[in-house]
Amino acid sequence: MVQITPLHTLFAAEVTGVDLAAGPDEAGFARIRAAFEQSSVLVFRDQDIDDDTQIRFSERFGALETTKVGSSGAGSKLVVLSNLDPDGAIVPPTSRQMLVNRANQAWHADSSFKPVPARASMLSARRIPSSGGDTQYACMRAAYAELPQRLKAAIEGRVAVHDFSYSRSRIDPEMVTEEERRAVPPVRQAMVLDHGPGLGRSLYLGAHAARVEGMGETEGRALIDELMDFATQERFVYTHRWRRHDLVLWDNRAVLHRATPFRGSVEARHMVRTTIAGDGPTVTGASAAA
Ligand code: OGA
Ligand code: MN
Numbered sequence: 001m002v003q004i005t006p007l008h009t010l011f012a013a014e015v016t017g018v019d020l021a022a023g024p025d026e027a028g029f030a031r032i033r034a035a036f037e038q039s040s041v042l043v044f045r046d047q048d049i050d051d052d053t054q055i056r057f058s059e060r061f062g063a064l065e066t067t068k069v070g071s072s073g074a075g076s077k078l079v080v081l082s083n084l085d086p087d088g089a090i091v092p093p094t095s096r097q098m099l100v101n102r103a104n105q106a107w108h109a110d111s112s113f114k115p116v117p118a119r120a121s122m123l124s125a126r127r128i129p130s131s132g133g134d135t136q137y138a139c140m141r142a143a144y145a146e147l148p149q150r151l152k153a154a155i156e157g158r159v160a161v162h163d164f165s166y167s168r169s170r171i172d173p174e175m176v177t178e179e180e181r182r183a184v185p186p187v188r189q190a191m192v193l194d195h196g197p198g199l200g201r202s203l204y205l206g207a208h209a210a211r212v213e214g215m216g217e218t219e220g221r222a223l224i225d226e227l228m229d230f231a232t233q234e235r236f237v238y239t240h241r242w243r244r245h246d247l248v249l250w251d252n253r254a255v256l257h258r259a260t261p262f263r264g265s266v267e268a269r270h271m272v273r274t275t276i277a278g279d280g281p282t283v284t285g286a287s288a289a290a
Pocket of ligand 2: 109110
């Protein structure tokens with residue numbers, strides 16, 4: 001029997017009574033789906049699953065994204081976030097894998113740099129460090145609801161330009177390859193998303209948001225920074241402390257998330273992600289970035 005237990009006053013819940021390897025039945029899945037829409041972050045514990053099981057469960061929520069060039073798992077339905085090389089040894093601190101982990105430490109929504117941004121992500125903990133390496137989630141529906149009127153007015157109907165090259169160049173100017181630049185040019189995204197009756201609206205930003213359309217560089221950046229500072233206050237945040245075999249599903253259109261540091265040169269961390277594609281752009285003319 002699928003049960004849903006809240007993990008935070010605003011969002012996030014744990015799902016128990018389900019074995020993902022066997023797969024929930026239709027009624028069980030309907031409860032999970034409803035909890036996902038309502039709570040935005042769902043935690044499943046003690047799910048010792050393999051890649052195929054993860055893909056199969058993810059696909060019940062919708063079609064999966066294919067991993068972009070330059071990411072570990074490119075061309076497949078998996079994104080591998082790991083500090084291990086194929087032989088299981090820890091990679092050097094200067095390696096791309098370590099940079100990716102650092103980039104993930106900035107609050108972001110997965111694939112917000114794509115014309116149709118991701119709907120949801122599912123991350124499973126295959127190996128975790130003894131301490132650190134938590135993942136944090138910030139509730140963008142609550143953040144929007146509590147936003148001062150002045151800021152709500154400032155973003156009403158506005159569009160932000162999201163740019164993968166921008167977010168990565170802040171980590172390391174050399175990090176983005178020409179191939180990546182070509183594969184993911186800047187896109188336009190609404191700054192406010194509407195989730196329909198009963199679910200309200202959410203603020204949609206994150207690390208890939210480079211500028212605000214129709215505003216000067218400095219003014220737009222200042223607005224993005226102010227909104228991000230407001231939206232990621234502690235009261236909006238749920239911190240997930242991973243146990244091995246946890247699986248977490250989150251709604252990229254309703255929460256931001258970030259990785260936190262761990263002793264990555266000493267301890268192994270190996271996570272596998274599937275990404276459920278969005279069913280449409282957030283604005284008309286998403287690709288036509290200025
Ligand atoms: C991700 C991500 C954070 C982490 O999987 O999309 O940002 O803690 N992960 O690994
Ligand atoms: Mn992410």
